[in-house]
Amino acid sequence: MDPARHPFDPSDALDVVRTLAPPVPPPPAWEGSQLVGRSDVDRWRETVSHGLVDRYGRWASGWCWSQGEGDYDGGPVNGWCCASDSISSPEETLALVADSLVQWRVWLEDLTERFDRFLPLPDPDESPHALVVAWEVAVAQLVNLTVDRTSSDSGWHSHCATVLSWFLVAAGVPEDRHVTLIDDAIGGRFRSWVQPSAADVNDVAERLAQQLVAQSVADPSPLFVHARDDWPDTWPQGWPSSRTTTRLARNPQVRRLEGRNADDLATWETVRVRVDWATASEPVSGPVRTGKDAIAEHAARRPTNGARLATAVEQAGQAAAAGGPLTFALLARWQGTLLSVPPPGFRDGPAWAKGGRERYYWHAELPARFEACLLAATEDDLPLPSRAARVYLDVAFFHPFDDGNARSAMLALYFVLAREGVILDRAAPLLKTVRQAHDKYGAAGLAKLVELLIKGTRKRMRP
CATH class of the missing domain: 1.10.3290.10 (Fido-like domain)
Structure with missing residues (x-):
């Protein structure tokens, strides 16, 4: 998804769409209780997506990730909604596709520019506290940025998790750990049609920051949940396990980073x-x-x-x-x-x-x-x-x-x-x-x- 790896000229977008798109089908219409023609417009949209990916790269597949309840809801695009509602005349439809592709590209470039502000992060060996603060600031800003761009509409939290995962990639965090890290940090706080409170955003940022910093300092394994594995199976072999909860409680590194929390x-x-x-x-x-x-x-x-x-x-x-x-x-x-x-x-x-x-x-x-x-x-x-x-x-x-x-x-x-x-x-x-x-x-x-x-x-x- 990194724009630097995929050249793109927005002024050519409409011409490209005109070249690769098959004839635009008529919009679907209700006949009694049935929506006739929906499958045709869905196939047309998929064909356009495949064409854009072939021309520009996989990043282009997000052109129809719309705000609210669209074909793929929860995204940042406010042009295209869904094949059923966005198809009109052929020329207007192709222009809307091109405009949505440009919107999506601008969003990726905005994120890249924001990533560059946060990276590189401080050295954990020199100052774990500074690293925690840097992660907290980055995560909180990215969440707020995504909330604003998606209007916190239906499914917005799915795109928020994607944005955070992209930033973890940019920061060098192994991809097989992203799902567990992000899911644990968010913990069900984010919901469709609900703008998160400042307290919730700060809490998510703090939790994710502490997990990430904990894996960067000495003896990180007790603090880090590995690859969707919340159920350790090492006991009694190799006891005490590095993931065992009672051993973790006595780890001094945790208390240095987080202090003593409530029970x-x-x-x-x-x-x-x-x-x-x-x-x-x-x-x-x-x-x-x-x-x-x-x-x-x-x-x-x-x-x-x-x-x-x-x-x-x-x-x-x-x-x-x-x-x-x-x-x-x-x-x-x-x-x-x-x-x-x-x-x-x-x-x-x-x-x-x-x-x-x-x-x-x-x-x-x-x-x-x-x-x-x-x-x-x-x-x-x-x-x-x-x-x-x-x-x-x-x-x-x-x-x-x-x-x-x-x-x-x-x-x-x-x-x-x-x-x-x-x-x-x-x-x-x-x-x-x-x-x-x-x-x-x-x-x-x-x-x-x-x-x-x-x-x-x-x-x-x-x-």
Whole structure:
């Protein structure tokens, strides 16, 4: 996407578009309840895109990334909207394509000029603090710039993540780490049609900066989440693992960079009592299943130790069929299976997660408080989706084990649902979203998501 690698003369854009574009089809029209001709204009747009890419390079494919709900919503282009609404007379349509291509190119050049202001970044060996500040300034400005250019319309946060990823490339950060870094930093704060607050932008910039600087200083591995792998599998071999949460808590580098933060477990316990779990989801009940077990399939597909996790899921299902309550002893048994160790005890020290940005301190009464949370997950005073979502978050933020807590949270949720005969046939949205301890609305939203997944499974049940 770097404009310096791809020559472009905006004055030639219209002539190029006229040369490569096939005849412009008529705009689609409604005939009764059907939009006739939509497929023709979509194919025309794709043909134009392929022609522009052949002529200019892959960067040109963004010419139709429009603001709002267009063909590819959330972008910076305010000329082209979508094939259905943007096609008019042939000449006007070709002019609109050329104008949109120029808009897209100007945006890329604006970003390049902004990147050049921020780079090169300070040397981390000379001043980690200066590097943190430099990253924070760069990220905050790029987010605000993208918000302004996309008008924070539908899907704007997708383009924001792309812009941040491009800057990470320019700064030399390996590309296989971008998704995890950016997703963890944003953490669900950005939403369609909502302009982020200054506090949210600053918080995202701070989180991303701290992660990036942490990987640049000495002994960075405990701070850095590698390549979409939030579930370390090294324990007990090579213990203590560089990614183990309790070892991370004792790493002095973290405290030098970030200082002592509040206890995120205490934050979660405060949020937990403020969520109206009774209304966060509607009451649903089992049995609900289609013959497909999405969580079991997800476990079996894991490239690392998938067979052990699948066995743990099977054990959770068997325990659910027996009908007893959820206890720490059960959770520890499944944890031992997936880690191939004896059932572990509750952690005996502080723990960290999300690259060191969430911290869960230790207190002597934590095991008893956690046990009470587990027992409450199988009581009938709240809707099933709310109880399943709440126990998922309880395991994540109590962080009872030295390793594998995300998988343990999944097993707890699976048990609570299966105990009432609910086996989800789709679970990806549930398992691939970062959860934040302070996010009250995200906690309630998770309960609603579980409800929707249950209802979706029920709709797909055979009569």
